[in-house]
Amino acid sequence: MTGTPSSQTPIIELSQVTKIYGHGDGEVRALRGIDLRIDAGEFIAVMGPSGSGKSTCMNVLGCLDTPSGGTYKFLGVPVGNMNPDQRALLRRTYLGFVFQGFNLLSRTTALENVELPLVYRHVPKEERHALAREALQEVGLGGREHHVPSQLSGGQQQRVAIARAIVTKPQVLFADEPTGNLDTATSVEIMKLLTGLNEQRGITIAMVTHESDIAAWTRRIVRFRDGRIESDQVNEPVREL
Amino acid sequence: MFGNAIVLALREIRRNVLRSTLTILGIVIGVGAVITMVTIGEGATAQVQADIQKLGSNLLQVFRGQGFGGGGGARQSAPPFSMADVEAIKNEISGVRTAAPTIGTGSQAIYGNSNWATQVQGTDDQYISVRDWPLATGRNFSESELRAGAAVCILGATVQRELFGGQDPLGSSIRLGKLSCQVIGTLSAKGQSGFGQDQDDLVVVPLRTMQRRMVGNSDVSSIMVSARDGVSTEKVQADIESLMRERRKIRPGADPDFNVRDLKEISSAMTQTTRVLTTLLAAVAAVSLLVGGVGIMNIMLVSVTERTREIGTRLAVGAMARDVLLQFLIEAVTLATFGGIIGIVLGLSAGALAAHAFNVPFVLNVGIVMLSFAFSAAVGIVFGYFPARRAARLDPIEALRHE
Numbered sequence: 001m002t003g004t005p006s007s008q009t010p011i012i013e014l015s016q017v018t019k020i021y022g023h024g025d026g027e028v029r030a031l032r033g034i035d036l037r038i039d040a041g042e043f044i045a046v047m048g049p050s051g052s053g054k055s056t057c058m059n060v061l062g063c064l065d066t067p068s069g070g071t072y073k074f075l076g077v078p079v080g081n082m083n084p085d086q087r088a089l090l091r092r093t094y095l096g097f098v099f100q101g102f103n104l105l106s107r108t109t110a111l112e113n114v115e116l117p118l119v120y121r122h123v124p125k126e127e128r129h130a131l132a133r134e135a136l137q138e139v140g141l142g143g144r145e146h147h148v149p150s151q152l153s154g155g156q157q158q159r160v161a162i163a164r165a166i167v168t169k170p171q172v173l174f175a176d177e178p179t180g181n182l183d184t185a186t187s188v189e190i191m192k193l194l195t196g197l198n199e200q201r202g203i204t205i206a207m208v209t210h211e212s213d214i215a216a217w218t219r220r221i222v223r224f225r226d227g228r229i230e231s232d233q234v235n236e237p238v239r240e241l
Numbered sequence: 242m243f244g245n246a247i248v249l250a251l252r253e254i255r256r257n258v259l260r261s262t263l264t265i266l267g268i269v270i271g272v273g274a275v276i277t278m279v280t281i282g283e284g285a286t287a288q289v290q291a292d293i294q295k296l297g298s299n300l301l302q303v304f305r306g307q308g309f310g311g312g313g314g315a316r317q318s319a320p321p322f323s324m325a326d327v328e329a330i331k332n333e334i335s336g337v338r339t340a341a342p343t344i345g346t347g348s349q350a351i352y353g354n355s356n357w358a359t360q361v362q363g364t365d366d367q368y369i370s371v372r373d374w375p376l377a378t379g380r381n382f383s384e385s386e387l388r389a390g391a392a393v394c395i396l397g398a399t400v401q402r403e404l405f406g407g408q409d410p411l412g413s414s415i416r417l418g419k420l421s422c423q424v425i426g427t428l429s430a431k432g433q434s435g436f437g438q439d440q441d442d443l444v445v446v447p448l449r450t451m452q453r454r455m456v457g458n459s460d461v462s463s464i465m466v467s468a469r470d471g472v473s474t475e476k477v478q479a480d481i482e483s484l485m486r487e488r489r490k491i492r493p494g495a496d497p498d499f500n501v502r503d504l505k506e507i508s509s510a511m512t513q514t515t516r517v518l519t520t521l522l523a524a525v526a527a528v529s530l531l532v533g534g535v536g537i538m539n540i541m542l543v544s545v546t547e548r549t550r551e552i553g554t555r556l557a558v559g560a561m562a563r564d565v566l567l568q569f570l571i572e573a574v575t576l577a578t579f580g581g582i583i584g585i586v587l588g589l590s591a592g593a594l595a596a597h598a599f600n601v602p603f604v605l606n607v608g609i610v611m612l613s614f615a616f617s618a619a620v621g622i623v624f625g626y627f628p629a630r631r632a633a634r635l636d637p638i639e640a641l642r643h644e
Contacts, residue, residue: 120559
């Protein structure tokens with residue numbers, strides 16, 4: 001049932017992770033004991049109906065949230081009980097994020113948006129520019145460095161967001177419904193881009209989606225239901241729609 | 242990080258010029274008002290202090306009558322002074338450097354076609370010494386001229402200018418009413434007094450000349466006394482009071498029919514009043530600085546709410562709470578100091594204009610400029626902290642989900 005097992009240290013290892021919101025009668029058990037292992041180089045889709053716990057799980061994986069119980073090891077290090085600053089440091093160093101709504105800073109050029117994580121890493125200006133340009137080239141937006149989000153199409157905005165996520169050369173890229181706001185043709189382009197990043201650059205990608213034709217692009221599909229993992233299957237990725 | 246935060250803050254301010262302008266308006270007005278008030282106040286104080294110098298240092302005046310300026314009736318009814326009183330003050334009080342009698346009367350001064358209404362002062366050769374008022378040209382009255390009541394005069398700078406223009410008046414004769422007298426000297430310009438009078442608008446003649454030929458009696462209406470350096474004027478004032486009480490035979494406990502005025506005292510009282518007024522006005526102006534601070538806080542809170550998603554994004558890509566705190570704090574401080582700088586420029590301009598209009602010197606108080614700047618920055622920190630903390634404490638998940 002598990003994906004591609006490996007002898008090396010997994011990037012992500014969850015064991016019996018739970019997440020409970022609220023207290024007493026209002027208690028919501030969003031995660032009810034999750035065991036999940038993600039190895040380097042995987043491209044995994046997380047699926048499930050809303051309320052299934054997939055978003056909560058991704059927030060925990062992305063170190064945006066902390067589990068209520070169980071252990072979460074990132075590169076073999078328990079990170080479940082880290083404080084907000086430590087988690088920020090972890091995100092800054094190892095993780096990249098792509099959101100459904102792109103979340104680019106408005107009235108800010110593509111180049112500056114891509115530079116944002118580097119700013120918090122205290123990368124010197126010249127190097128920052130060079131890295132950001134490189135990342136924009138990689139997502140196919142060379143020459144659009146000085147466009148602001150409102151001058152770019154949705155697909156282009158998501159490419160900027162992807163460039164922002166990969167500019168720090170993260171260990172894992174978390175994508176939360178990355179094609180949710182895009183039409184089919186643009187979605188395909190974005191999925192091709194992500195597939196390329198996964199296969200050519202070896203970036204590990206964990207993506208939440210509720211569209212099975214989007215999940216079909218990945219090599220492993222994990223389905224959530226009622227706070228538990230319902231299934232975890234290897235997938236033969238499609239190459240074209 | 243700091244430089245970056247400032248760049249970010251400036252970009253944020255540029256992104257919303259109108260709002261930023263309105264936000265800092267309170268600070269601009271507050272700082273501007275404080276600077277203007279202080280500048281004008283300092284100018285007025287400097288003016289008053291300069292007047293103390295102009296009046297002559299350690300100057301006391303003995304008047305007939307009671308109280309300041311004396312009720313007209315009381316002054317008229319009180320017996321006049323005499324030269325003997327002047328001599329007594331000079332000789333019997335150790336703290337007195339010198340003293341001069343004075344009688345004043347208004348008169349028309351005429352030279353050729355020029356005609357000028359002025360004040361004529363009858364006094365003796367000690368006058369210029371008492372008033373600490375050097376001659377510009379010519380000489381003082383001689384012993385014999387004083388004794389004989391000679392028809393000679395010394396001109397104040399204004400009278401000289403009005404009657405002679407650029408000409409040398411020495412040796413010329415002018416008419417004061419019916420009296421024709423020769424100009425033997427001119428006084429250096431002294432300028433306006435603290436009471437707004439032109440002190441140079443006068444002609445000085447020997448006491449006896451005035452008594453015999455202009456007023457027709459031998460009265461001395463007031464005595465000007467100069468205290469020695471290092472002697473307290475309060476002591477000299479008290480000594481003159483007791484001497485004059487004795488000479489004028491006033492019973493102990495009874496009200497005197499004369500008045501000894503310490504001009505320095507009046508001047509310092511005026512200085513004090515100006516200072517208090519300046520402080521008060523500046524304090525009122527400072528309140529608007531606080532109001533300005535509240536304005537900044539309000540806008541920063543709105544800004545935090547508006548930019549919740551942005552904050553979420555920043556947190557997701559690795560900003561720590563303190564990075565976000567610093568960003569918003571620096572934004573508030575940048576806004577506030579911007580307002581402070583504009584306020585300082587406006588305040589100094591307004592102060593300079595007002596100083597020009599009120600005819601007081603323009604005094605640049607570097608201390609208050611620095612203080613205003615520091616204060617506006619402090620307003621930014623204090624009122625920016627709360628919104629910044631709110632931004633820094635946002636939960637990244639909530640913030641990312643915010644619409």
